[in-house]
Structures are given as C-alpha cells and as structure tokens.
Amino acid sequence: MEKKNIDWANLGFTYIETDKRFVAHYQDGAWDDGELVEDSNVVINECAGVLQYCQACFEGMKAYTTEDGRIVTFRPDLNAQRMADSAARLEMPVFPVERFVDAVVQTVRANSAYVPPYGSGATLYVRPYMFGSSPVIGVKPADEYQFRILTTPVGPYFKGGVKPLTICVSDFDRAAPHGTGHIKAGLNYAMSLHPVMEAHRNGYDENMYLDAATRTKVEETGGANFLFVTGDNTVVTPKSGSILPSITRRSLMYVAEHYLGLKVEEREVYLEEVNDFAECGLCGTAAVISPVGKIVDHGREIVFPSGMAEMGPVTKKLYETLTGIQMGRIEAPEGWLKVI
Numbered sequence: 001m002e003k004k005n006i007d008w009a010n011l012g013f014t015y016i017e018t019d020k021r022f023v024a025h026y027q028d029g030a031w032d033d034g035e036l037v038e039d040s041n042v043v044i045n046e047c048a049g050v051l052q053y054c055q056a057c058f059e060g061m062k063a064y065t066t067e068d069g070r071i072v073t074f075r076p077d078l079n080a081q082r083m084a085d086s087a088a089r090l091e092m093p094v095f096p097v098e099r100f101v102d103a104v105v106q107t108v109r110a111n112s113a114y115v116p117p118y119g120s121g122a123t124l125y126v127r128p129y130m131f132g133s134s135p136v137i138g139v140k141p142a143d144e145y146q147f148r149i150l151t152t153p154v155g156p157y158f159k160g161g162v163k164p165l166t167i168c169v170s171d172f173d174r175a176a177p178h179g180t181g182h183i184k185a186g187l188n189y190a191m192s193l194h195p196v197m198e199a200h201r202n203g204y205d206e207n208m209y210l211d212a213a214t215r216t217k218v219e220e221t222g223g224a225n226f227l228f229v230t231g232d233n234t235v236v237t238p239k240s241g242s243i244l245p246s247i248t249r250r251s252l253m254y255v256a257e258h259y260l261g262l263k264v265e266e267r268e269v270y271l272e273e274v275n276d277f278a279e280c281g282l283c284g285t286a287a288v289i290s291p292v293g294k295i296v297d298h299g300r301e302i303v304f305p306s307g308m309a310e311m312g313p314v315t316k317k318l319y320e321t322l323t324g325i326q327m328g329r330i331e332a333p334e335g336w337l338k339v340i
Ligand code: PLP
Pocket: 060, 220, 221, 222, 223, 224, 225, 244, 245, 246, 247, 248, 249, 283, 284, 285, 286
C-alpha cells in the first residue's frame, strides 16, 4: 500500500488522525463482533461511567516496518493479558485475549499506509482502550462498555531523541500499596498530570516516584519503568506490586540475560543506592529505552558516570538489541513478533 505523505523523521509523540479505528460494544452481558469505522468521534451519554467516575483503562504498543518490509507488532498478547488484568480490577468486562490480538491486526492492517517506513525512526503507535459508556450516577460499574483501538504515527516520546534525561524525585505519590499502580487505569495518569507539569516547570523531564508507604524505594516514572546497570554490568530493575509491569522491561531483562549474557536482578531498589549505579534508563513502549543522565533528590544531584552526553554502553547495547529484534534485524524469540 502506498504510504501517506508524512514527514516521518520529524514526528513527535502527538496524535495524528488515521483512516480507521476498531470499535466493539459490550451490551446485555456480551461483546458484539466489532468493526472498523471511519468516524474518529465517540458519542456517549453525558453520565457515562468514564466521564463521571473514570472507569477506563488502556494499552500501548507499536507497529514496525521490518528491514525486509513486513509490518509487525511486538508481543501484543502481553498487552491483551495486561488489559484483561486492568479490566478485572476496574470491574469491567474482559475483552478476550485472542480477539484483542485479532483486532490489533485488523486495525494496523487497515492503517498500513500510516506505518512509518523502515529506518525512518518513527513507528505506528497502537492504543487499545476501554471505557464505561452507559450512564451511572451512584458509584457503581457501568452496564455497557466500548473497546476501541486507535492508531497514530509517532516519533520519540522525549524531545531530543536519545539525549539523556534529568529526573527529579517527586514529593507526590503515584500509587498506593494496594491501589491501582499495577494496572493501566486512566486514573493513574490523570493524577500524574500535576506532578509532571510541576517537574517540567522546575526544569526536569520526568518524575521518579517512590513507594508511598516508606518513601525509600524506587518505583517508576509516570510512563515508564526504571532500569539500572551496576559497575560490573548487572542489569537491575525495581520490583514492586504498585508499578506497571512493563512489557518492554520484561523483554529487556530477557534480552540482557539471553542475548547479551548479562546478570539480571529484579529486586527492591533503594533510593540510597541509586548513587552506586553506573547507568540508568527509562523503559517502555513510548520511551523504548531513554537514558537518564541525572537524578535530583531535593537538591542532591546523582550524576551517573555514563553522563549527560550519550547513552551508557550497556543501555546502548540493550537498545540496539531490542530495536534490532523489533525491526527484524536480529532474530526474535519465538512468539515475540506478530506479523500483520
Ligand atoms: N509504566 C507506566 C506507568 C506506563 O504507562 C508504561 C507504558 O505503557 C510503562 C511503565 C511501560 O510499559 P510497556 O513497556 O508495557 O509499554
């Protein structure tokens, strides 16, 4: 299919409308077949559960053009499973995993003219989402829902591409110990808007949130997990029940161990020990791996030896191996790429 005339290399992380989106409706206790539609507007009742009590969850993944010209998505079955977990926690009906993956394939295929060409540095961001669409006024789950998938071509999430970021330790909490931090609920992002705008106003790129109970352990940022590298090249990532289980992070830990032969540890990480790490990065679908050069904790500066000029060497190897797998330059583990 002929590609759209878009300046792929200069895309930011913003919404650009594409031709088709998927929509399925849940009514009378069952999902309908769903279909691709052209209208990008959603019309719902003024008292819809999503508008009043934020009953909504979402997912994020990307479609890539590989070196040999195929269009692929990366581990969409894991996004489907995580959305099922989110839905269950929010008392929403689950959209079945196989149907989710099929709907992703249909939607990406219908918008293949918007999948950026290989080597352009851009990707097609795929955003499945679900919300309560029927009216509720007492606090309770809606009776009706919509599951939708929109797509939009994107460039790097952080301006400046791979320039190392400066992060500040936030005084706000992102998630409570037995709350919703481990699922992809829209409400987690609503509450992060004020802290992240404060961070930007103070000259930082993002927040590091700490565990709400003790405020001594590293959790994550508003939209990505942390990865650290020790002086002897062990890859360390925080373990917590209140962070989003990043699919990128799980994949990178596998890549570190099985492709790069590095030691990996998923464990509690104390703010006090961050000083000892050689490299730091943020990982996620949107962030890929974005290097962190500096973390500021109430005036105390933690500058990583990898510095503010470029990615540290281990972060770079992880980045190159993961993106190599996603773009088909490096053989993927069984089941990681779903060809569209
Ligand atoms: N943490 C948060 C809060 C996120 O929003 C995301 C993005 O999805 C991630 C981590 C990274 O998750 P993934 O790698 O599955 O995109």
